[in-house]
Amino acid sequence: MVIVMAPDATADNIDALVELVTSAGGEAYVTRGVSRTIIGLVGDVERFQDLGLRAKPGVGDVLRISAPYKLVSRENHDSRTVVGVRGVPIGGENMTVIAGPCAVETPEQTLAAAHMAKAAGAALLRGGAYKPRTSPYAFQGLGEQGLRILSDVREETGMPIVTEVVDAADVDLVASYADMLQIGTRNMQNFALLQAAGDAGKPVLLKRGMSATIEEWLMAAEYIAQRGNLDIVLCERGIRTFEKATRNTLDISAVPVAQNLTHLPVIVDPSHSGGKRDLVLPLSRAAIAIGADGIIVDVHPSPETALCDGPQALVEEDLSVLRDVAGTLATLSGRTLTPAPARELADV
Amino acid sequence: MVIVMAPDATADNIDALVELVTSAGGEAYVTRGVSRTIIGLVGDVERFQDLGLRAKPGVGDVLRISAPYKLVSRENHDSRTVVGVRGVPIGGENMTVIAGPCAVETPEQTLAAAHMAKAAGAALLRGGAYKPRTSPYAFQGLGEQGLRILSDVREETGMPIVTEVVDAADVDLVASYADMLQIGTRNMQNFALLQAAGDAGKPVLLKRGMSATIEEWLMAAEYIAQRGNLDIVLCERGIRTFEKATRNTLDISAVPVAQNLTHLPVIVDPSHSGGKRDLVLPLSRAAIAIGADGIIVDVHPSPETALCDGPQALVEEDLSVLRDVAGTLATLSGRTLTPAPARELADV
C-alpha cells in the first residue's frame, strides 16, 4: 500500500501517519519526492484498510498494490482449478460447451433444445426457470415447474443442468434440482445471493456484471469462495459501453486477463453479448481461439416463438458448424472438446 | 411500435408480419421507402412484445415508440407525486435534505451524526445497518443492532429514518424499524428485492444502478409500483464512465429528464457520486439549482475513523453552509426547504 501525500501536506501530517501505521503493527517508509512525498506501507493490508487513511489530513491518495482478493487469486494457487459439474469438467485441458434455451417454456421445447445442444457439441444443458427481466410485464420464467422440466430432460438426455437463481431465498430449492447454479449479470453484486450460493454445495457459474470491472468480478467470486466453495466458473458476457450496434460489447480481453489473475476457469457467453444470432458463431470462434475454457450459447427449436431472447438463439443449421469449430479450435489450442456424458448419469 | 424490415426482406416476409399482427388483434400499416420498408403497429404493445417479431424472417429491427413503464409514467398521471415519510414530504414544492452517516457504527456516532444532519438542514436521517460492500472483508454493517440504534436516535431527535435493505428476506425486519426503505445502486435490478419492498407498505428510495439507463431505472420503479406502492423516490447517484477523477460521474441531466418522464420525485446523492468531501457542496448546489426534489448526503462526526466512506462525509464546518445554500437555492426555484419534524414524532 502506498500513501501519496497532497502537495501541501506538512511534516506533521506525515509523522502522524507513520505513527498511526506503526501503532497498527505496520512499517512505514517515507520517500520525499520533488513535488510529493509518498509513504510505502508494509504489513497487514486489511488492517491498514480500517485505518481510514484516505480521510486523514494531508493525504492525497491511497494506492493499493496487492490484489484485494485472495482465495480466487492465482498468486497463492499454483494449479488452475478444474470444476466438475456432475462429472463434466470445466477448465484445465478441457473446452466445454454449455447450450440450451434462454428460458424453459415447455417439456417439448426443452427436450428439443437439449438435443440441439448435444448436436452443437455441448456437454451441459442450460435453461432458465427463473428469469430476471427488465420489465415486470415480461415473461418471468416457470419457477419450480421449469426446474422439474429440466430435471426430466436431464434424465432423458444425461446432460447435467445449469440454471439461474435470482433470489437468496430460492437457492436451496434450485440447488435441489440443478447441477450448477448460475448467477446472472444483474446479480453479480447481490451479496446475499452470492453467499447463499457459496453455501449450497453446488458449482457456481458467475456471470460478470455488465458494468463490473474485472477486479469487482473477482471480488464477487471471493464472496462465494469465502463460504468454502471454490467450484466457481467465471463467465464474460459483454459489458455496457456507448456502442449501440451490439447489445453489449464482448470484452474478449477479459478472458486472458482474468485467467492471469485467477485460478478459476473463464468461459464466454457469445449469445447475450452480441444479442444477434449471426454474431454467435464468429464470437464463439474468437472465444475459443483466445483460450476460453468454454462457451455458453442459446439454442432454440423455434426462435420465432421463443418467450425470451429469440433473436440470438442458434438454429438447426448452425449446430454442426459450432461443433466442428469448437472441436477444431480447441485442438489447436491444446484442449479437448468435453464430450456429453452417456445417458447413464454419473452418480455424484 | 415500428418494424423496420431488412434491406433484403421479401414481400412474403412483410405479408406474414401483417398477418401475424392482425391475428393478434393489432393493425399494421406498411410504408415502403426507397431502401427500406417499415411497418407501423397499432394496438396492445405488450401483446406485440410476445410475438417474437425481432426473430421473424426479414425483420431488421423493432422500435418501441411508447414508454415501457406505465404506473410511474407521467403520461397518465397529471400531478407530481409527493411522498410522505412519517409526515415529512418529498416532492411537490418541497426541497428535502436527507443526511446521516454512511454506516451506523455506535449509538453515540449515530446520535452525533443526527445532530449534524439537523444542523445541515436535514429533515430525514439516513444511516446504513446493512452495507453492500465490494469486498467480503470490509465492514458489512451492524444488522438489526444498527436498526435498533437508528430507532433510538429517531426517538431522541424526532427524525424519521431512511435505511438500506439488501436482501428480500430482510425486508419485513427492516420495514419494522425504518420509515423509508432504501434500495442501493447494486440492487436496482434485484427484482425479488424490488417486489418485496413494493409489498412492505413503506416508502422506497430507489437509487439508480450505476450503469442503468434512465429507462431501466423507471422500469425498476415499475416493479415496486406494480405491487401497489407508488411512494417511490428516485435517487441519481452517479453513473459509471471512463472518467477516473471522480468515483462516479454524476448525471445531473438525469434530474430534469426523469422528472419529465415520471411523476415521482427525483433526488440526488452528491456524496457517493463525487466520492470526495470537497465535491459535496458544489454538487449539492448544482442539484438544488437544477430542480432536484432533494439531496441525500453523508455526514460523520469523525470521518477519519469512519468504517465506511469517510473521505466523502461532510464535517462540522460544512453544515451551516449546506443549510444556507439549500434554503436559498430552494427559494430561488420556488420551493421550500422541508423543516425537520419537532421532537414529538408525528403519529403515523
Add this chain to the structure above:
Amino acid sequence: MVIVMAPDATADNIDALVELVTSAGGEAYVTRGVSRTIIGLVGDVERFQDLGLRAKPGVGDVLRISAPYKLVSRENHDSRTVVGVRGVPIGGENMTVIAGPCAVETPEQTLAAAHMAKAAGAALLRGGAYKPRTSPYAFQGLGEQGLRILSDVREETGMPIVTEVVDAADVDLVASYADMLQIGTRNMQNFALLQAAGDAGKPVLLKRGMSATIEEWLMAAEYIAQRGNLDIVLCERGIRTFEKATRNTLDISAVPVAQNLTHLPVIVDPSHSGGKRDLVLPLSRAAIAIGADGIIVDVHPSPETALCDGPQALVEEDLSVLRDVAGTLATLSGRTLTPAPARELADV
C-alpha cells in the same frame, strides 16, 4: 513516481532498476512489502519517463504521482487566470455568458441571433463558420464568408466573436477575424491544430473531447500553453456514456475538479451536452450554481430552419429567463455577470 514490482520480480530485477534510475541522476528508495516490492523514485520525472521502465524485467506497473501538465497546473500558479477577449473578461469574479447560433447562415440570421444573445445576458457572440460534421453530406459552414458576417455583426453590436477553427491551415485566417478561437470536441487531440492555435496570439476556447479524461483535457491545454499562450478557457460539453436519453452526459463534476487542478477558467456548454432545448435552462442553472466561470449556449431566431442543431437552440421566450437566472445565481456565488461591451469596441 513509483515502480510496483511484479510478484515474481527478483532481487536482480530490483537492483537493475535502482542502478538505472541512479545513473539517470535520480534516487530510488526500495520498500519491500509482504507480497510486492515498490520503488519510490525522486528526481526529474520527465527523464524517468524516457527510461522505458514499464518494459523492464520484473516491473508490474509504474505509477506517476505528480501531474503530467505544468504550465496549466494550479500547483505552480497561485492566482486564477482571467482571460480577456477583446476586453471582455472570463474567469476570476466574473460569470460570462457566450451565446449565438450554432452555425452562421446569413447576415440577417446572425445579427438577429446576436441581439438574442445580448437579451440573454451574453457578452460574447459565438457562431460557427467552419463546422465539423459527422456526415460529409451535412452543411459544413460558410467558411471565410461566415467570418466576414461575424465581423460585420461585431461592428454592429460591439460583441467580440468566438468562432471555431478545425484545421491548422486555417488558423491564421480565422484568427484575423475572430477574437477567440474555439477548438471543438473532435479536435481536442488534433495536436497540430492545438499548436497552431497556441501560436496565433488569440485566446482559445478548448472544448473537452467527448471521451477525454480531465487529465487528457489539461494535457491538450498544455500543448497550447507550451506555445506561450496561456489565454485558454476550458469548456465542459458532455462526455460519451451508455445513457441515450441525452446526446451527451454533462459531467458537471468536471467544473470543480478542473478548477482545482488548473488556474484556467472553466465554462460549460449546456446546449451540446443535453442536445435538447428544454434541458438548456436547467443545465445552465446547475453550471452557474456549481461555480462555472461561464456558459456558452446556442440561440437561433428560427430553430425550425436552422442548418445545424436547431433542436437545442434557445428561443425568444427563454432569453430573459436565462439572463435573470445567470445574474441571480452569479451574485449568489459572489460573481458578477459580465456585461456586453458598449457598441464602441475596445481598441485592443
Add this chain to the structure above:
Amino acid sequence: MVIVMAPDATADNIDALVELVTSAGGEAYVTRGVSRTIIGLVGDVERFQDLGLRAKPGVGDVLRISAPYKLVSRENHDSRTVVGVRGVPIGGENMTVIAGPCAVETPEQTLAAAHMAKAAGAALLRGGAYKPRTSPYAFQGLGEQGLRILSDVREETGMPIVTEVVDAADVDLVASYADMLQIGTRNMQNFALLQAAGDAGKPVLLKRGMSATIEEWLMAAEYIAQRGNLDIVLCERGIRTFEKATRNTLDISAVPVAQNLTHLPVIVDPSHSGGKRDLVLPLSRAAIAIGADGIIVDVHPSPETALCDGPQALVEEDLSVLRDVAGTLATLSGRTLTPAPARELADV
C-alpha cells in the same frame, strides 16, 4: 425515416409535417397509434435531413432507418473490396499481417524491426514518423527523417510501408514516401485530414476513434470515399470503457458487424487495444479466428529502450508463434496468409 410525434402533438402539427415533407418532394404516411402517432417518410433522406424536422412543433423524435453512409455501404456494393498496397492485397481471401515498430527511431532499429516483422509473417511494414502524443513533452517522432528511414528499409526488405499522418498539411509529403497512409484514433474525425487523405491517391488505413460508434467510423470512411478514394482499410483498435485492466477494450464484435455493413476490409490492432505484450498473441488469435482481414502489431528489437509503447511490442520469441498462428487460423477460415513481397519491389 420515421417521425415519432410527442404524446401531446396536435392534428395541426401532424398536418404541417405532412405538408412540409410533401412540398419537399417526399411522401408521408401517418400511422395513429394508441399513445403516439408516427409518420413514415418516403423519398430523399438527405433532403429530409435539411428540413429541421426534429425542431418542429409536436415532434418527439426522428429516427433514421437507412444507413447515412453510401459509398462505403455494403448495400449498394456486391463484392468485398480488396485494397492493394503496392501489390500487397488486404481483404478478400487474404489474411494480411502488418508489423513494425510503434515509432521509427533509427535506421538500425527500423531495419531490425522490419526483419522481425517478416519473421512474424508480415507482408507490410508499419512505423510512425509523426506521432500524436497525449503529452507535449513526449517523443513526437522524427518527421521527414523518419520517412526517409522507412523508405530505405523498404528498399532493403521489399516491404511496402504504412505510416501515420497527423496533419492535413503533411499529407502530400507523407504520401510521397508511404505506400499506405494511416489515420490514427485521435484523428478519426479530423475531417480536413480525412479529405486530404482522400485526395492523396494512396490507400488509407483508418483507425476507429476510441469513442466512435461503428456508424461514425463508417461516416469517417465516407469522407475519404467522397474524394474518390475507396482504397480504405478499417482498423478496430479498442474503445474506451470503464474497465481499467486493459488500455482499451478491444471491440472484437466490431469486426463482423462492420464487415456486414461495409464492403471495405476490416483489420484489428491487438497491440494498442491491450497495451500489454502478453495480450497481443491471444488477441491476435481472436481477431483472425473471428474473420478479420488482417492484424497490425508492434514489434521492437529492444522494447526496453523503445521511445514509444515499448511494453506492448512483441519480441523475438513471439514472432514464429504469431506467424504459425496466423497461417493456421487463416487457413481454417478459408483464407491465405499474404506473403511478404520478394525483395524486388513491384513497380506500381
